[in-house]
Amino acid sequence: QKEVEQNSGPLSVPEGAIASLNCTYSDRGSQSFFWYRQYSGKSPELIMSIYSNGDKEDGRFTAQLNKASQYVSLLIRDSQPSDSATYLCAALTGGGNKLTFGTGTQLKVEL
Amino acid sequence: DAGVTQSPTHLIKTRGQQVTLRCSPKSGHDTVSWYQQALGQGPQFIFQYYEEEERQRGNFPDRFSGHQFPNYSSELNVNALLLGDSALYLCASTVSGAPPTDTQYFGPGTRLTVL
Numbered sequence: 384q385k386e387v388e389q390n391s392g393p394l395s396v397p398e399g400a401i402a403s404l405n406c407t408y409s410d411r412g413s414q415s416f417f418w419y420r421q422y423s424g425k426s427p428e429l430i431m432s433i434y435s436n437g438d439k440e441d442g443r444f445t446a447q448l449n450k451a452s453q454y455v456s457l458l459i460r461d462s463q464p465s466d467s468a469t470y471l472c473a474a475l476t477g478g479g480n481k482l483t484f485g486t487g488t489q490l491k492v493e494l
Numbered sequence: 495d496a497g498v499t500q501s502p503t504h505l506i507k508t509r510g511q512q513v514t515l516r517c518s519p520k521s522g523h524d525t526v527s528w529y530q531q532a533l534g535q536g537p538q539f540i541f542q543y544y545e546e547e548e549r550q551r552g553n554f555p556d557r558f559s560g561h562q563f564p565n566y567s568s569e570l571n572v573n574a575l576l577l578g579d580s581a582l583y584l585c586a587s588t589v590s591g592a593p594p595t596d597t598q599y600f601g602p603g604t605r606l607t608v609l
Contacts, residue, residue: 387536417597426584426600427537471536480550481527482586482598484536 386410387474389485397493402459404488406472409453413474413483416448418457421469421487430470431457462492496521498587498601506607507575515570515604519587525549526568527598528560529584537584543568544590572606580608 387408396402408416415434419427431446433439433455439446445458455474459466469487476483499518507513519526525544529537539552543562557573566587572579582605586598 419600424605426582426603428600429597432597473536477539477550480542481539481552482529482537483539486534486536 385485386476386483387472387485389470389472389488391486392489393491394488395491395493396462398462398464400462402462402466402490402492404457404459404470404472404490406455406457406485407453408455408472408474408483410474410476410483411450411453413476415475416446416455417473417475417482418444418446418455419471419473419484420466421471423469427471459490462490464492464494466490467492498523498585498599500583500585500601500604502604503602504605504607506609508609509575509577511575511608512571512573513575513606515572515583515585515606516567517570517585517587517601518567519585520599523587523589523599524566525588525590526562526566527586527588528568528570529586530554531582531584531603532578533581540570575608577608580606582606 418430421427433446443460447456471487472485473482527542528540531537541551546562562568582603585601
């Protein structure tokens with residue numbers, strides 16, 4: 384079992400719709416979770432971080448964390464073509480020293 | 495405020511050669527981590543440096559080594575390059591002792607191609 388798992392996609396949504404990206408993790412010691420956006424050939428860019436159960440909202444983005452189910456999600460409202468990218472879920476593990484990433488979910492927002 | 499910088503941007507080497515990649519952390523950061531991202535995969539943790547010492551290491555062979563300098567900048571060295579070492583190498587910096595909610599900031603990466 385991989386430590387952080389994501390559906391590789393691609394996930395296609397029409398412009399203006401809500402995109403829902405999901406991630407599960409296996410290490411119950413993980414304290415914090417991060418969503419990064421990565422455009423092709425570029426480095427990861429932080430979208431959201433979350434460490435408490437529940438929802439955290441920032442503009443069009445909402446991160447959700449359920450530690451009992453070991454589940455993290457990212458909702459993107461009013462999806463735009465510029466949101467088309469790979470979204471990486473990461474957990475802070477190893478005593479808080481390293482990020483463990485999933486393989487990423489490719490999101491395509493169609494006009 | 496300068497972010498994380500990496501050099502070179504791109505590099506082409508042949509099998510068996512050695513390569514050195516460089517990273518300067520974000521201003522005020524003292525901890526540097528290196529990640530390898532193969533095509534279609536998420537970044538994989540190589541190791542982390544703090545106070546010029548390797549603090550933690552991922553599942554990478556000894557061909558991968560590093561160094562941190564007193565100004566907190568860091569180098570990643572890879573010996574005896576293999577085709578499978580072709581990847582985007584990412585450097586991330588943070589502050590030691592920061593809360594677990596603090597982010598690791600990534601540099602632009604170095605694209606290494608091994609022929």
